[in-house]
Amino acid sequence: MWRSRALAVVEVAAADDATALAVQELLAARCAIAPADRTTREPGKPGVRLCCFLDLRQESGP
Numbered sequence: 001m002w003r004s005r006a007l008a009v010v011e012v013a014a015a016d017d018a019t020a021l022a023v024q025e026l027l028a029a030r031c032a033i034a035p036a037d038r039t040t041r042e043p044g045k046p047g048v049r050l051c052c053f054l055d056l057r058q059e060s061g062p
Helices: 017-028
Strands: 007-014 033-036 046-057
Touching: 007 017, 017 033, 017 046
Parallel strands: none
Antiparallel strands: 007 046, 033 046
């Protein structure tokens, strides 16, 4: 499988906390990740956002 040699910042926009954190878990299953510990909300706008950092050079740990 081809692997990029880079770092990435991923911003997830989701309807709720559970969905955003589930997406983060899926990413963590594929590569090393610096996970976010919480989501953020923008007043007056629906949904939540979560920002995490991926290291595509390393696979996730056990």
